[in-house]
Amino acid sequence: MVKICCIGAGYVGGPTMAVIALKCPSIEVAVVDISVPRINAWNSYQLPIYEPGLDAVVKQCRGKNLFFSTDVEKHVREADIVFVSVNTPTKTRGLGAGKAADLTYWESAARMIADVSKSDKIVVEKSTVPVKTAEAIEKILTHNSKGIKFQILSNPEFLAEGTAIQDLFNPDRVLIGGRETPEGNKAVQALKDVYAHWVPEDRILTTNLWSAELSKLAANAFLAQRISSVNAMSALCEATGADVTQVSYAVSKDTRIGPKFLNASVGFGGSCFQKDILNLVYICECNGLPEVAEYWKQVIKINDYQKNRFANRVVSSMFNTVSNKKIAILGFAFKKDTGDTRETPAIDVCKGLLGDKARLSIFDPQVTVDQIQRDLTMKKFDWDHSLHLQPMSPTTVKQVTCVWDAYEATKDAHGICILTEWDEFKNLDFKRIYDNMQKPAFVFDGRNIVNVDQLREIGFIVYSIGKPLDAWLKDMPAVA
Numbered sequence: 001m002v003k004i005c006c007i008g009a010g011y012v013g014g015p016t017m018a019v020i021a022l023k024c025p026s027i028e029v030a031v032v033d034i035s036v037p038r039i040n041a042w043n044s045y046q047l048p049i050y051e052p053g054l055d056a057v058v059k060q061c062r063g064k065n066l067f068f069s070t071d072v073e074k075h076v077r078e079a080d081i082v083f084v085s086v087n088t089p090t091k092t093r094g095l096g097a098g099k100a101a102d103l104t105y106w107e108s109a110a111r112m113i114a115d116v117s118k119s120d121k122i123v124v125e126k127s128t129v130p131v132k133t134a135e136a137i138e139k140i141l142t143h144n145s146k147g148i149k150f151q152i153l154s155n156p157e158f159l160a161e162g163t164a165i166q167d168l169f170n171p172d173r174v175l176i177g178g179r180e181t182p183e184g185n186k187a188v189q190a191l192k193d194v195y196a197h198w199v200p201e202d203r204i205l206t207t208n209l210w211s212a213e214l215s216k217l218a219a220n221a222f223l224a225q226r227i228s229s230v231n232a233m234s235a236l237c238e239a240t241g242a243d244v245t246q247v248s249y250a251v252s253k254d255t256r257i258g259p260k261f262l263n264a265s266v267g268f269g270g271s272c273f274q275k276d277i278l279n280l281v282y283i284c285e286c287n288g289l290p291e292v293a294e295y296w297k298q299v300i301k302i303n304d305y306q307k308n309r310f311a312n313r314v315v316s317s318m319f320n321t322v323s324n325k326k327i328a329i330l331g332f333a334f335k336k337d338t339g340d341t342r343e344t345p346a347i348d349v350c351k352g353l354l355g356d357k358a359r360l361s362i363f364d365p366q367v368t369v370d371q372i373q374r375d376l377t378m379k380k381f382d383w384d385h386s387l388h389l390q391p392m393s394p395t396t397v398k399q400v401t402c403v404w405d406a407y408e409a410t411k412d413a414h415g416i417c418i419l420t421e422w423d424e425f426k427n428l429d430f431k432r433i434y435d436n437m438q439k440p441a442f443v444f445d446g447r448n449i450v451n452v453d454q455l456r457e458i459g460f461i462v463y464s465i466g467k468p469l470d471a472w473l474k475d476m477p478a479v480a
Contacts, residue, residue, distance in 0.1 A: 002027045004194070005079035007109050009033035009042055009068060011049055011164075011271070011340065012126055012157045013085035018057045019168040021066035023198040030067045030075040042068035050339040050366050053165035073116045080119075081191065083155075084109050085126040090275050092379070099282035101275070103133065110137045114144035122187045125154045128216050128276055134177075134209045151187035153178045154209050156216035161270065162337030174204045177212020217276045217283075221296055224273040226261040228302035234264035234466030235309065244466025245448065264466040266419060266446030267306040267345040269334030274300060274343050307345050310417075311352030313463055314444050317473055318415060322358035326438075328409040331420025331447075332364035332372055339366035345446070346419040347375050350400075353417075360400045363409040365422060369402040376400060407433065415442035421449050434458045440472075 004020065006013045009031045021029040033039050041048035043062070047055060058066070069075060076082055086105040091097045106129065113123060123141065125134060134152045141150040154177035159167040174195045178188040188206050195204055207215070230248050237244040244264040252259035268274075277296050284293035315322050334344035341347070350360055354376070362372055376397045403409045406425065410416055410433045418425055426449050434441055443455055445464045455462045461472045 002081070002194075003030070003079045004028070004081045004083065005030045005032060005075040006083040006085055006126070007032055007072065007076070008083075008085035008087075008127070009035070009038050009048075010085065010087070011051075011161060012159070013083065014042060014047075014049060015051055015054055015057075015159070015164045016085070016126065016157065016168060017083070018054065018061060018066060019165065020194065021061040021064075022057050024194060025065055027194065028065050028067075029061075030069055030079070032069050032072040032075050034070060034072060036070055039068050039070050050337075051161065051164050052337055057165060073112065076113055077116045077118055079121065081122045081124060081194070082113055083124045083126045084113075085157075088127045088129055088275075090278055096282050099278045099285075101129065101133075101279050101282075103129070103136070106133065106137065107140065110140040111144065113150075114141050114146075114148075117145075117148050117150075120149040120151075122151045122153060122190055124191065125152070125213070126157055128156060128220075128272060128279075129154075129213060132210065133213060149183070151178065151183055152209065153187055153191055154212035155191060156212060158216070158219065161340055162335055169198070171199060171203060174199050175207065175212050175215055176204065177207045177209045177215075180208055217280045220272050220276040221280055221299065223261050224268055224277055224303070225296075225299045227265070227268045227273075228299045228306075230262050230264050231267065231306045231465075232302050234306075237264075237466040238469055241468050242466075243468060247466075264448060265306075265345075265421075266310045266349060266465065267303045269342070269344040269346075270340065271342040274303070304348075307348040308352065310345075310444065310446055310465070311349045313473075314349075314353060314415060314417060314442075315356050317442060317444075317461070317463060322353055322356045322414070324357060324359060325414040326359045326361055326412055327353055328406075328413040328416045329360055329362040330364075330406055330409065330416060330418045330425055331422055332362055332367045332375075333420050336420055336422045339364075339368075339371075341367055341371055341375050344375070344419075349417060349419060349446070350376060354397065354399055358399065361409040361413065362400060362402045363404065363406050364420060365424065372402050373397060373400065407436070411436045412438060413441075414438045415444060417444045417446060418449060419446045421447035425449060430455055430460070431458055434460060 004027055006017045013031055017029045017031045038048050047058060086109055088101045088103060088106060091100045091102040134154055138152050156175055176188050176191050178184040192204055233247060234244040237247060248262040251257055252262050277299055281293045281296050329350060332344060332346045333339055333341055353360060406428055441460050443460045443462045448464050452462050452464050452467060461470050463473055
């Protein structure tokens, strides 16, 4: 029986291994992590991450051919294929701080694999890593190998949170990069055989190691670039009276462009886009390509500009001050159908409003109070380090309350900011909300999900990203 072990039981490792176990009943899959609470959660009825469909997959396989354990060394020793899916956060200090990937966790995983292995292994990079990481890992494994042979493969993950299980069941492509040697080709084939249980062969692409590593960074950079492009257009639409929804629809009808990732919003978030672009920028700078680095930096700059513009719009619309005013924040996750708050635009918007002394009442159907408080007190990039390296007990932000109901959040509020596109927000009783708010009542829609005309009829002053401005907003001070 082939044995697979995955180091790292997070957003990538957990769902990916659960689907492999489901689709390959003849393979034994173990997901290992040093975090006891996390593994306990994977073994309980309340999984540590929310992902539609994940629950059913895990419960079907757990205890049969899918196991979650803290006994990292045992499972690594027994495995034929070891996936490494540990964090690669952005460095916060030292060389490349704020841009380069921190490979501390990766390196310690590689040293541990070399240390405990008693038989030849295929080691698979699953985390997003800088180009040439495989080379560094290979050196660590070879220099510590004690005669055991290791083959390194790059198998980047392209799933999107919120649709991860569907993406894993039916991927656009599976990419496997390996050394172009007889041993390398054999290792690639072994991993190909795993995916071939359910993925059509023409969707399994094989490349050299560096192409696979760079493809992941490139894919995320291209996607983020599309979002920043349409967000840049949204600012121009507001200035000229055009409607960004109409513009992006017209643009998307060009088959060379297509409709995906063309929705204007308060900005992109998630653990990958910003981190991967910063990583790309750093790699370009290190390889003497400052113009290329500068090009990709603009994608992040526009994203930051969009978040600041939104927060400034809220303040300027409400008589240029939100001091001591209650603002309802609907949605804190970086997108719907996930509880993930990493790099969510909500953090920057909330911090901007708190800086102007607003009182915030936050509701998100999947994000815990603890997580929200932690996010609002943490320094940039700290979120991506292991929990025990994060600030222990976050100091509570006094001006923030978290509630479990949109109507409670909006009661007596001066304004509402919609920051995540949860479906339930589209169906709220806005007449009831309006009646319980301070007047004038404002809605700032950061996801363009509400019916603007309907809300204006009720009496709201509405700001929707990239849409023609409400007469009220035109008369307010210009947004810096």
